[in-house]
Amino acid sequence: MTDALANKASDPRAILTATADHSExxxxxxxxxxxxxxxxxxxxxxxxxxxxxxxxxxxTSIKPxxxxxxxxxxxxxxxxxxxxxxxxxxxFQTSYPLWLWNTMFVAIGATILSIIASVLAAYAIVRLRxxxxxxxxxxxxxxxxxxxxxxxxxxxxxxxxYGLFDSPFALILTxxxxxxxxxTWLLMGYFKTIPFELEECALIDGASRxxxxxxxxxPLAIPGLISAFIFCFTLCWNEFIxxxxxxxxxxxxxxxxxxxxxxxxxxIYRWGSLMAGALAGSLPLVVLYAFFxxxxxxxxxxxxxx
Amino acid sequence: xxxxxxxxxxxxxxxxxxxxxRLKTNNNWxxxxxxxxxxxxxxxxxAYPLGLGVWLSFTDAKIGRGGEFVxxxxxxxxxxxxxxxxxxxxxxxxxxxxxxxxFAVGLYLALLLNENLPFKAILRxxxxxxxxxxxxxxxxxxxxxxxxxxSIVSWTLRHLGLISSNIDFLGDVWNARWSVIFANIWRGxxxxxxxxxxxxxxVSPSLYEAATIDGATAWQRFRYITYxxxxxxxxxxxxFSVLFTFTDFQLIWVLTRGGPVNATQLMxxxxxxxxxxxxxxxxxxxxxxxxxxxxxxxxxxSWFGLQxxxxxxxxxxx
Numbered sequence: 001m002t003d004a005l006a007n008k009a010s011d012p013r014a015i016l017t018a019t020a021d022h023s024e025x026x027x028x029x030x031x032x033x034x035x036x037x038x039x040x041x042x043x044x045x046x047x048x049x050x051x052x053x054x055x056x057x058x059x060t061s062i063k064p065x066x067x068x069x070x071x072x073x074x075x076x077x078x079x080x081x082x083x084x085x086x087x088x089x090x091x092f093q094t095s096y097p098l099w100l101w102n103t104m105f106v107a108i109g110a111t112i113l114s115i116i117a118s119v120l121a122a123y124a125i126v127r128l129r130x131x132x133x134x135x136x137x138x139x140x141x142x143x144x145x146x147x148x149x150x151x152x153x154x155x156x157x158x159x160x161x162y163g164l165f166d167s168p169f170a171l172i173l174t175x176x177x178x179x180x181x182x183x184t185w186l187l188m189g190y191f192k193t194i195p196f197e198l199e200e201c202a203l204i205d206g207a208s209r210x211x212x213x214x215x216x217x218x219p220l221a222i223p224g225l226i227s228a229f230i231f232c233f234t235l236c237w238n239e240f241i242x243x244x245x246x247x248x249x250x251x252x253x254x255x256x257x258x259x260x261x262x263x264x265x266x267x268i269y270r271w272g273s274l275m276a277g278a279l280a281g282s283l284p285l286v287v288l289y290a291f292f293x294x295x296x297x298x299x300x301x302x303x304x305x306x
Numbered sequence: 307x308x309x310x311x312x313x314x315x316x317x318x319x320x321x322x323x324x325x326x327x328r329l330k331t332n333n334n335w336x337x338x339x340x341x342x343x344x345x346x347x348x349x350x351x352x353a354y355p356l357g358l359g360v361w362l363s364f365t366d367a368k369i370g371r372g373g374e375f376v377x378x379x380x381x382x383x384x385x386x387x388x389x390x391x392x393x394x395x396x397x398x399x400x401x402x403x404x405x406x407x408x409f410a411v412g413l414y415l416a417l418l419l420n421e422n423l424p425f426k427a428i429l430r431x432x433x434x435x436x437x438x439x440x441x442x443x444x445x446x447x448x449x450x451x452x453x454x455x456x457s458i459v460s461w462t463l464r465h466l467g468l469i470s471s472n473i474d475f476l477g478d479v480w481n482a483r484w485s486v487i488f489a490n491i492w493r494g495x496x497x498x499x500x501x502x503x504x505x506x507x508x509v510s511p512s513l514y515e516a517a518t519i520d521g522a523t524a525w526q527r528f529r530y531i532t533y534x535x536x537x538x539x540x541x542x543x544x545x546f547s548v549l550f551t552f553t554d555f556q557l558i559w560v561l562t563r564g565g566p567v568n569a570t571q572l573m574x575x576x577x578x579x580x581x582x583x584x585x586x587x588x589x590x591x592x593x594x595x596x597x598x599x600x601x602x603x604x605x606x607x608s609w610f611g612l613q614x615x616x617x618x619x620x621x622x623x624x
Contacts, residue, residue, distance in 0.1 A: 282444075
């Protein structure tokens with residue numbers, strides 16, 4: 001051990017690099033070949049596996065039908081004659097644009113309702129600190145842990161009783177049960193970081209709680225609001241079991257449900273348009289994500305850390 | 307006494323606060339209004355259905371017909387139902403195997419991403435994509451990858467000379483189980499990796515430097531620095547991971563619908579088949595209700611097993 005240290009100490013190059021660049025931490029202790037094997041190789045394998053399904057999805061959606069099923073004549077990993085036929089069929093021969101619109105409408109509606117409810121609830125729990133606020137905070141966290149797959153059966157009877165069955169409002173009103181616990185918890189974290197001295201000043205100046213919330217707290221919590229909004233929107237877009245249970249008319253369906261129920265028939269040539277549908281349904285989310293990566297990650301980790 | 311009375315009457319007396327004024331500034335009264343929207347949603351569409359589900363499981367309700375109380379008949383029926391027990395077995399297998407691998411691979415990936423890498427930010431963003439894309443849509447891609455005739459995996463392995471005939475991914479009992487577990491891991495790893503990475507970044511590098519100078523090996527640095535400091539976040543991440551794996555529905559529904567011969571039937575898919583497709587709401591509700599004890603056990607284990615040590619969060623030990 002002492003030998004190793006002595007060796008390192010006697011090697012002026014190691015010391016030089018160590019002092020030259022602090023940002024690389026201790027990684028200068030590893031040689032490049034070693035890093036290749038222990039770091040770059042496993043990382044590339046994992047990335048390859050994580051991304052391959054998307055490559056395959058995209059490739060399938062632009063392959064002509066004959067190449068899709070003939071894997072002996074043509075190399076299946078590439079296509080020489082890309083076509084937009086599947087996307088064309090999707091847009092003009094199915095109700096795909098309508099399903100996309102339904103999904104968007106439901107997602108935006110449910111997200112806005114949830115954010116409004118969550119802002120009010122989170123502010124009350126963190127700053128009004130009414131009697132039992134801590135308990136309510138805990139209860140909201142527990143609500144986050146109630147999974148949709150144990151709720152959909154009783155909810156379907158409730159939705160039926162309220163006369164919401166097969167209407168987009170069935171989803172707009174039930175999705176907040178998934179979104180409110182999450183976004184309340186996230187916003188509580190953001191509100192806590194806003195110094196309460198600001199609010200005290202405002203109170204002394206005669207502002208009402210409502211004015212404080214609208215004029216002081218919300219503008220400061222905009223990053224949190226964006227995070228909550230994006231994450232809620234993604235969750236809505238992703239939701240499946242409620243949409244599958246509460247909707248029955250083809251024209252009312254959301255993209256995930258419509259793809260599973262309407263595209264899956266016996267046709268052997270369906271794969272192209274199926275993949276085109278899956279790709280077109282994922283793209284809006286991926287684009288949104290690309291613009292707000294940081295907010296998205298902070299939403300995901302923020303809710304976990306609290 | 308008279309002096310004081312005189313003095314005070316000389317000043318402008320502040321207006322007596324009315325009951326309405328006091329109410330307006332009363333936090334408890336204000337809070338009711340602030341909590342109202344969230345509470346309305348959660349009570350009407352979460353708490354009430356949760357209770358209703360338990361009640362339905364004690365009735366013989368069918369779709370379109372309210373049920374009557376039948377005691378524990380549904381549960382007795384399930385107790386003798388071999389498909390139900392198969393679903394319980396499948397769910398436990400699915401949850402335990404998938405969660406364990408998700409944790410191992412996710413932690414490994416987080417450690418890799420925490421290294422000093424070129425294009426760090428882009429790499430992290432790319433890793434999370436499987437989690438962003440709706441499960442149903444990526445499951446459809448997997449469905450195509452697992453196709454019995456045109457699977458790209460079979461094709462590659464055949465051309466490498468590793469297998470002689472196509473693998474029947476979703477048609478064979480155990481193949482189907484491993485296939486859905488793989489797809490679940492694929493989707494879950496990014497979530498575990500990115501959240502654990504966030505935890506890793508809070509660990510001070512000077513701890514590692516100090517340990518290295520003291521002669522700690524890479525494993526010792528992981529075991530005695532990384533792991534203890536990461537335990538609280540591991541507890542939360544794994545609670546969520548286990549919970550969502552246990553109640554998974556979408557992936558199975560797209561890939562196999564519970565087949566072949568119920569080999570991948572999970573409790574969630576079975577309850578959907580019984581309640582919505584067959585119309586036996588009572589029985590389906592009983593299956594859902596039977597999931598609750600498992601969920602509670604999972605939450606309690608990860609919570610009390612992993613989050614007890616408060617010093618890890620900078621508080622005093624209890």
